[in-house]
Amino acid sequence: MSEQNSSIRRLIQLNICQPSDISEAKAEAERLAAPEFVAKLRQAERLFGAVGDANRMKILLLLSKKEKCVCELESALGMPQPTVSHHLGVLEQANLVKRSKRGRWAFYALTDSPVLDLLRRLT
Amino acid sequence: MSEQNSSIRRLIQLNICQPSDISEAKAEAERLAAPEFVAKLRQAERLFGAVGDANRMKILLLLSKKEKCVCELESALGMPQPTVSHHLGVLEQANLVKRSKRGRWAFYALTDSPVLDLLRRLT
DNA sequence: ATCATAGATTGATATACATCGATATGTAGA
DNA sequence: TCTACATATCGATGTATATCAATCTATGAT
Numbered sequence: 001m002s003e004q005n006s007s008i009r010r011l012i013q014l015n016i017c018q019p020s021d022i023s024e025a026k027a028e029a030e031r032l033a034a035p036e037f038v039a040k041l042r043q044a045e046r047l048f049g050a051v052g053d054a055n056r057m058k059i060l061l062l063l064s065k066k067e068k069c070v071c072e073l074e075s076a077l078g079m080p081q082p083t084v085s086h087h088l089g090v091l092e093q094a095n096l097v098k099r100s101k102r103g104r105w106a107f108y109a110l111t112d113s114p115v116l117d118l119l120r121r122l123t
Numbered sequence: 124m125s126e127q128n129s130s131i132r133r134l135i136q137l138n139i140c141q142p143s144d145i146s147e148a149k150a151e152a153e154r155l156a157a158p159e160f161v162a163k164l165r166q167a168e169r170l171f172g173a174v175g176d177a178n179r180m181k182i183l184l185l186l187s188k189k190e191k192c193v194c195e196l197e198s199a200l201g202m203p204q205p206t207v208s209h210h211l212g213v214l215e216q217a218n219l220v221k222r223s224k225r226g227r228w229a230f231y232a233l234t235d236s237p238v239l240d241l242l243r244r245l246t
Numbered sequence: 247a248t249c250a251t252a253g254a255t256t257g258a259t260a261t262a263c264a265t266c267g268a269t270a271t272g273t274a275g276a
Numbered sequence: 277t278c279t280a281c282a283t284a285t286c287g288a289t290g291t292a293t294a295t296c297a298a299t300c301t302a303t304g305a306t
Contacts, residue, residue: 005194005197007198007281008194010281011194011195021195029181032184038177040245049293053294058164071130075131076149080296081253082297083294085255086294089254101302103252104253105139123160123167193284194283202265202266203266203267204282206266208283
């Protein structure tokens with residue numbers, strides 16, 4: 001609340017920013033560091049981290065038209081099954097896809113996350 | 124176009140999916156692998172990768188009210204200056220913030236990216 | 247019950263990335 | 277020009293994550 005470094009004292013002296021700016025930022029930072037908020041950030045990290053990979057984006061876009069099983073994705077993307085499975089796991093943890101097992105097959109379908117709308121806008 | 128693995132042949136035989144599904148997925152996958160699209164994916168990776176970090180999200184949220192210089196962020200977040208500078212660099216590369224140098228200070232302000240709207244929705 | 251098979255998990259390896267001390271760069275004031 | 281200083285960059289280190297061969301699990305078919 002009080003320990004300001006010299007740079008900031010100078011910022012205030014030179015009227016580049018107001019003391020209120022500094023204390024407001026400190027207060028906001030405290031809010032961002034609260035355990036409750038940290039949990040939200042972790043979830044957002046998982047979400048953004050999950051889409052932030054080209055191969056997973058490809059998977060999401062492939063699932064846009066219709067749900068698919070692992071072997072379909074494996075074949076379409078030309079990547080080994082464990083790799084596909086791994087990425088699907090990450091996407092599932094982030095709640096971007098949901099799995100439904102039917103017989104031997106595991107079908108993955110998109111959930112309706114706002115992140116997916118954004119992904120489509122961006123690509 | 125033709126080399127289907129046995130799993131897929133069985134999927135079709137059992138009428139779990141149509142051959143057209145497979146060829147459509149292949150076509151879509153080819154589109155996703157095109158150099159032009161790969162560039163888009165790389166840019167999206169940079170963007171999602173940039174927001175997909177708790178510290179950088181904190182920075183973005185702190186900048187929401189008003190642009191700030193490095194030392195303000197350093198003080199508010201209690202992290203060393205090179206770390207803050209590094210994160211701001213990542214955010215700048217992703218076009219999420221823009222830098223304006225004023226005297227000795229470097230002020231960073233948010234751009235108006237749709238990702239930021241999403242971040243606010245999620246937190 | 248046994249076998250074949252779709253997919254998950256494991257484990258090893260490589261690569262990417264966060265962190266942050268040390269140092270370089272550029273700017274302002276004297 | 278010299279000094280102080282805000283920020284950027286470098287470099288070393290630790291940690292996380294992608295990839296994929298090998299293996300395990302679970303399910304359906306015979």
